[in-house]
Amino acid sequence: MSPVIGYYILHNNFTTALSLLTFAAITDLVDGWMARNWNMKTTLGSALDPMADKILMTVLTISLAGVELVPVPLAALIILRDVGLVFATGYYRYASLPPPKTVSRFFDPTLPSVEVQPPTISKLNTLFQLLLMGLSTAAPVFGFVNHIGLLGLQGVVAVTTIWSALHYAIKKNVILMGKEGPKAP
Structure with missing residues (x-):
């Protein structure tokens, strides 16, 4: 659904984009609640759900920057932080693999991760x-584009994105190896 939401944003159909984003958010919340409360957690779901969330955030960030509802420098900051985290996680995943290190073993969920x-x-x-992307999508629908509160939220997102990136870069205990592997250095 993420590419469809991005399509509607890029084509200035914000009402449809907001409706689909609201639907996606509600179904994601219900899905997570069901998995936790009805003991329906799966390895595949625990991998796919965060990936789907990252894809949605990336599509929203790029699309909203494309229609000038999110500043391009802020969008770049958000994307660069996420790319850095993905690369760091991939590096530690590769480092934790017992030999032989192959692509199929890299993606094998049964191996320590x-x-x-x-x-x-x-x-x-x-x-x-999430607040910024949702409100930025809603802004053209409800007429609060460039509202001071939205601009302030952009500043808060810039600060927390930088702070979070620095925390991941400096603190070495946020990325841990799987049960059988050692903690990351």
Whole structure:
């Protein structure tokens, strides 16, 4: 659904984009609630859900920057932080693989893996980014584009994104190896 939302944003159909984004958010919340409360967690789901969330955030960030509802420098900052985290996680995943190191073993969920334990600042950053993307999508629909509150939220997102990136870069205990592997240096 992420590419469809991005398409509607890029074609200035913000009402449809906002409707689809709201639907995606509600179904994601219900799905997560069901997985936790009805013991329906799966390895595949635990990998795909965060990936789908990252894809949605990336599509929203790029699309909203493309129609000038999110500043391009802020969008670049958000994307660069996420790309850096993905590369760091991939590096530690590769380092944790027992020999032989192959592509199929890299993606094998039965082998020990890395676990990212997001710090509080990263959780706050995610919350502020979600608010910014949702409100930026809603702004043209409800007439609050360039509202001072929205501009302030952009500043908060910039600060928390930088703070979160620095935390991941400096603190070495946020990316952990799987149960059988050692902690990352």
